[in-house]
Amino acid sequence: MQTISATEAKRRFDVVLDVAQREPVRIQRYDRDVAVLVSVAEFDRLNSNRWKEFNRLKELAGAQAHANGQTEEILAEILASH
Structure with missing residues (x-):
């Protein structure tokens, strides 16, 4: 560089x-x-990879929460109490 x-x-x-x-x-x-x-091509590549990684981590966190017994209802209760 x-x-x-x-x-x-x-x-x-x-x-x-x-x-x-x-x-x-x-x-x-x-x-x-x-x-x-x-370059625009490099920026687009970096930006695309960033969102791919974000989505991968989001799915991983969701799967771990589900495996630990978390539900939408439990999450709503936690958020409502704060």
Whole structure:
């Protein structure tokens, strides 16, 4: 991953966009990481995987709750008491 300053990114934005199509570009301001520019395809891939993982964990938690005897009624009682 290439790293460039925010000033350089502004000055050479067209080049930064081209590079981001091939690999992420880390942008720093005052020697501190502030952003990473990625292609739309990479963003979509990351975003898709995030939701897949969320749904997987949600299903796992539901299965464990069911295996432990949790029901919708018990959950409603717990939530109502708080």
